[in-house]
Amino acid sequence: MLQKQGWRPRRTIIFCSWDAEEYGLTGSTEWVEENREMLYSRAVAYLNIDVSVVGPGFLPSTTPQLDELLQQVTKVVQDPDNSSQTVYDSWIKSSTPLRVLRLGDGGSDYSAFVQHVGIPSMNIIFGEGPGYPVYHSLYDDYVWMAKFGDPAFRRHVAAASIWGMMALRLANEDILPFNYMSYAIELEAYTKTVENEVKGTTVTCSPLYNSIRTLGAAATKVNNEQKELQKLLLSKQLNKDSLKIRQLNDRLMQTERAFTSREGIFKLEWFKHLVYGPSDQNDWDTAVYPGIANAIASARSSNTSESWKFVQHEIYRVARAVTQASAILSGRLT
Structure with missing residues (x-):
C-alpha cells in the first residue's frame, strides 16, 4: 500500500527467505559470509521471524539497543488475546521487569548476523512456554495452527504488525532509534x-x-x-x-x-x-x-x-x- 502511494524508505529494506535452516542455518550463514563486507559497513539491523506463533504470551529476543524501540512499538499494537490492551500491557503484566531474551544461541537465522558480524537484531515469538507439542512433527501444519495454535490468526497479525513497525522505523527515521x-x-x-x-x-x-x-x-x-x-x-x-x-x-x-x-x-x-x-x-x-x-x-x-x-x-x-x-x-x- 505504501509503495503504491509512491513511498520509498530512507534506507533499503531487504526481505529474505532462508533455505536449509535445519541443516546448520546454512542459507542465512552462507549469505552473511558472502556479503560480510557489505553488511559490516551498511547493515542497520536484522529482524528475524522463525517460529512466530506457538501460543499466548509475548517473548521477544533482541540486542539491548533495540529494547526501547521494541517497547514503543508494542505500546501501539493491540494484544491479540485481549482487545482492551496492547501487547506491551500484557507483556509487562506477565513479567516485571520486562522479560527480553538475548541472541546468543545458535538456534535461528539471527546467529550469523549477530554473532559473526555484529548487527543489531531482533527475534519475536508469541508463546511463552518451552515449545509446542507438535514442533517438528508431521502434525506441525496449518490445520493444527488454525484449530489450536492461533484459531483466528490474531497472533500472526500482531507479530506481523510488530515486525512491520520495527522495520518502518528503522528504515525511515532520520536518527536511528538505538539506545545503548x-x-x-x-x-x-x-x-x-x-x-x-x-x-x-x-x-x-x-x-x-x-x-x-x-x-x-x-x-x-x-x-x-x-x-x-x-x-x-x-x-x-x-x-x-x-x-x-x-x-x-x-x-x-x-x-x-x-x-x-x-x-x-x-x-x-x-x-x-x-x-x-x-x-x-x-x-x-x-x-x-x-x-x-x-x-x-x-x-x-x-x-x-x-x-x-x-x-x-x-x-x-x-x-x-x-x-x-x-x-x-x-x-x-x-
Whole structure:
C-alpha cells in the first residue's frame, strides 16, 4: 500500500527467505559470509521471524539497543488475546521487569548476523512456554495452527504488525532509534555474575567494570545528542541529510560491531561476538561473555595458574571491546 502511494524508505529494506535452516542455518550463514563486507559497513539491523506463533504470551529476543524501540512499538499494537490492551500491557503484566531474551544461541537465522558480524537484531515469538507439542512433527501444519495454535490468526497479525513497525522505523527515521544505555546496564549485571564465578581466584573484573562505566557515559552523551539533533530537525534548523545526522547514525550502527573480535571466541573462533554467543557445550544454549565462560570452565577443570591467567586475558579482551564501543559511540573513534 505504501509503495503504491509512491513511498520509498530512507534506507533499503531487504526481505529474505532462508533455505536449509535445519541443516546448520546454512542459507542465512552462507549469505552473511558472502556479503560480510557489505553488511559490516551498511547493515542497520536484522529482524528475524522463525517460529512466530506457538501460543499466548509475548517473548521477544533482541540486542539491548533495540529494547526501547521494541517497547514503543508494542505500546501501539493491540494484544491479540485481549482487545482492551496492547501487547506491551500484557507483556509487562506477565513479567516485571520486562522479560527480553538475548541472541546468543545458535538456534535461528539471527546467529550469523549477530554473532559473526555484529548487527543489531531482533527475534519475536508469541508463546511463552518451552515449545509446542507438535514442533517438528508431521502434525506441525496449518490445520493444527488454525484449530489450536492461533484459531483466528490474531497472533500472526500482531507479530506481523510488530515486525512491520520495527522495520518502518528503522528504515525511515532520520536518527536511528538505538539506545545503548540498556547495553551498559546489562553488561554490568553480566559482570557481577562473572565476578561471583571467579571469587577466591587471582582474577579481577575491574577492567571490565571500568570499560562499562565508560560505555554508560557515552550512551548518556549520545542520548542527549540524539534529542538535540531531533529538536533541530523538527524546527527545520537542520536538514535530514546533514553530515551531522550521517555521522551520528554511523556511530550508532557501528557500535555493535565493536563487540566483535577478528580472532573470535575462545574454542568457537567462527563466532566473533564477545558478549553474546553459544555455549561450547551446546549450540542451543546462550552464553554471556562466551569466551570468558569457556575459559572459566577450562580453568576449573585444570585449576592451574596459567589457566586462570587465561581467564584474566579473556576479561581484558572483552574490556577492550567495550572500551572501543564507547569510543565509537561517543565519536572519539570513527
